Amino acid sequence: MPIKTLDTVVVNTGSQNDQHSASVPPVYLSTTFKVDLNNEAAQNFDYSRSGNPTRSVLQNQIGKLYRVPQENVLAVSSGMTALDIILRGLVLLNGTDNHTPTIIAGDDLYGGTQRLLNFFKHQTHAVTAHVDTSDFEKFKTVFQSVDKVDCVLLESPTNPLCKVVDIPKILRFVKRISPETIVIVDNTMMSGLNCNPLQLNPSCDVVYESATKYLNGHHDLMGGVIISKTPEIASKLYFVVNSTGAGLSPMDSWLLVRGLKTLGVRLHQQQRNAMILAHWLENSCGFKPTETNKATKTRFVGLRSNPDFKLHQSFNSGPGAVLSFETGSSEHSKRLVSSKKLNIWAVTVSFGCVNSLLSMPCKMSHASIDPELRKERDFPEDLVRLCCGIENIVDLKKDLLAAMVDADIIEIREDGKYLFNKLNKNLAINTTIDDLHKPLSIYEEFYNEDVTRNDPELNIKNSRL
């Protein structure tokens, strides 16, 4: 059978051996399943905490996305649950009288991840050394300064600063000098469609994603998926899932199977919007550093001006749809995010959804990181994060522009011919508001490359297009 592209495999749920030949897999809400003591070997399910047919369909779909057998996949109740299960199953119990479990993680982590790692430090004494994982030399130094590193937790691009971590290089280094160190990748910012760290060489040990984001895409369920490199790792993690009841509910599993079917088209449109918007913010709205004013900046891995553009492209097939920018003034950023002119952009946390979201991380998604620690890590308090949805890009730009004008950041001059950034006064930007599709070419440059690069099983150029 010919191997299909990822866009296709998530659409097709295959034959479910359904008694009515239903074309959509049914949802099995039953918590219990009849037991035949004379034929226990044939029994796949007994109790939904241990396993459920609808959850199995979902795990099979995720297995296809990551090109691993269904047995290597676990669907759980949230992205944070996924990390909790992985650390409990593989790392936290490694402590002895002479050894404290040690984790190395990034310093630009999602606030909830930072909170969970802090919790483990206080409750189990497992320590986490935080380092800028986008700086390989710094990572190497910290790694070599620890006697035994139990686990490395990576995320690229980082949320919300969009820093690129060279995951392949870190894997080569770690697996060469310490093969037993467990390398975990939080792949939420990319999703399995853009990046598969299990197919890198050497590969990581476990990937997880908050399915609440791109995989589902509709903000109507919380979920997490854990994809293990080997059945042995998966079975250790399954033990924790079954013991604690962290498995995803049947209804949410069913919704997620449905959401997954449109992952390809959603992500395609979301990334296209993000590319155009990032380019527009940087070049037409003046959110870029100048000789005299370094305080404004657009952060996005799909921008050619990003020094890590090529690095990101080397192991991902798309830039994702999360970008951020600094206005240079916390007060003005707050005014923007509070503007009543925002009709399309919803001011909420989260990302990966079909509708576009705008937020101020230091007050929202990353508020759980101590302000002192944010300061220590140079986390910009004026940062505004944009998570693009699938709406028409023209509407998205107009809505954002109205709010930027309302917040006294941008001035429209000469009947809309020029946008002038009032905070970054050195820039008088020569653009027309209607000049909307200009940067499409950079989007196409990204995608006209071999989009199957993360999928060595495929050898079809431009399979996504």
Ligand SMILES: Cc1ncc(COP(=O)(O)O)c(C=O)c1O
């Ligand atoms: C990068 C990243 N990882 C993990 C999570 C946690 O996922 P969840 O909210 O589904 O628990 C989030 C956001 O919540 C996130 O942004």
Ligand SMILES: N[C@@H](CCSC[C@H](N)C(=O)O)C(=O)O
């Ligand atoms: N109040 C929540 C904040 C969730 S942030 C969700 C998402 N990861 C994002 O980056 O927007 C909490 O305390 O966790």
